[in-house]
Amino acid sequence: MKTYTIKIAAAIAAVAFISGQCVSPALAESEGGRPSTSLGLNETVTRALATNEGLKIKDSETLKSREVYKEARSGLLPHISAQSSWTNYQDYPASDDAKADYMLSGGIAVSQLLWSFGKVTFAVSSSKRAAEALAYSREAGKNDVVYVAKLNYYSALLAKNSLMISQESYNNARDNKKLLEDRSAGGRSSKYEILKVDADVASRVPSVNEARAQYVTAMETLKSLIEARPEEEFDLTDVFKPEYADLDYNVLEAALLGREPGLKSLGKAFEASQAAVNNKRAGFLPTLSAFANLDKSGKSNEATIPSRGSLSDYASIGLKVSVPLWEGGATKAQLGQALAERTAAQLRKDQARKALLLELKKAFVEYLQYKDNLAANTEAVRLAGESFKQMQEMFTSGQVTLTDLNAAELLLTNQKINKEMTLFNVNVTLAKIEQLIAGEYNGSETSKQI
Secondary structure, three states, X not given: OHHHHHHHHHHHHHHHHHOOOOOOOOOOOOHHHOOOEEEOHHHHHHHHHHHOHHHHHHHHHHHHHHHHHHHHHHHHOOEEEEEEEEEEOOOOOOXXXXXXXXXXXXXXXXXXXXXXXXXXXHHHHHHHHHHHHHHHHHHHHHHHHHHHHHHHHHHHHHHHHHHHHHHHHHHHHHHHHHHHHHHHHOOOOOHHHHHHHHHHHHHHHHHHHHHHHHHHHHHXXXXXXXXXXXXXXXXXXOOOOOOOOOOOHHHHHHHHHHXXXXXXXXXXXXXXXXXXXXXXXXXXOOEEEXXXXXXXXXXXXXXXXXXXXXXXXXXXXXXXXXXXXOOOOHHHHHHHHHHHHHHHHHHHHHHHHHHHHHHHHHHHHHHHHHHHHHHHHHHHHHHHHHHHHHHHHHHHOOOOOHHHHXXXXXXXXXXXXXXXXXXXXXXXXXXXXXXXXXXXOOOOXXXXXX
């Protein structure tokens, strides 16, 4: 019995580690028979997405990136400003007859960028691609949360089914004891057999308790993920399916390359870095802009605000050309930084592509293995069940020993546990594949390169 309990414990511990939760195991069932709420896989995913802080942080970062894009885009639009000043000249040469003690001026200035050789447009493009990269990154984070939610749900379902199997094993041991008691009434059982069957029944109790503790631990981990109240009790409504579809690796690869948001995010990040390089190169070139100013000003030797009628109007329009000649190497250094970032962005994209394709290949191979194992496990459970029933009949007639009957029951229990482990593994692997291809398998994807 220890073999399968260790397997279950390892699976649940792995899920708790991946989901970042730490839960203290309980050794008894919930108190008072509190009413439970039905909880399905889809609802688990929905609640996990709604409560995940990481996604909320991603939303804030995406909102910030959109505002950065709007800021960059403002460089293409007219800029209008108003200014006013009141000046008191404390001292000035007596020979300057045009100067007065006080001066008031104010007006409106309008400027419009005409041409910057792409300096502003590339900055806008870079910020836009960066915002798109963050949006795709948010989608990748969403896929991660969905995978972890499925992993936790399948872990809880495995623990639930394992507890049921452990309880069935305990009941089978009690049935064996009942068969022995019926045989003892006919005087065909020894005191040794009676002691041994009692030991068999007692040996199942720790396994049931361990399975119950693992189930409680898995449920607490699941409740923590969806931020359920501690007193809430849930009844898992979804079950492991008995059959699973055949997958085409070429279709999966095409789906990954065409849909995986992490790769799309890195692709947009590379485009943003390329636009940033073009922006820094444009920094070596002139900038042409137009301006218009409308001002009113007046002066007085009295510390009073001049009347409106005493203010003079000034209007001007023109073109302004700004040519960078020498900035101490700052523009060249900025271009070097942009080029280095572009290289890094390309390498990150290539690295992620290779890693994701390798991960997909491994998950695909494991899926095929578990799918084949499931058919063998199902047949093994059927044969072990028939063998156990036959052993019970033969034990009743005295054809086999209690040891043979107990061995048959343990074989049946272990085969059931092996099947549940395979079902868990095939579902987790399928969830991993769906995470990598950013959706469900539809069998008809076309190849797309990122």
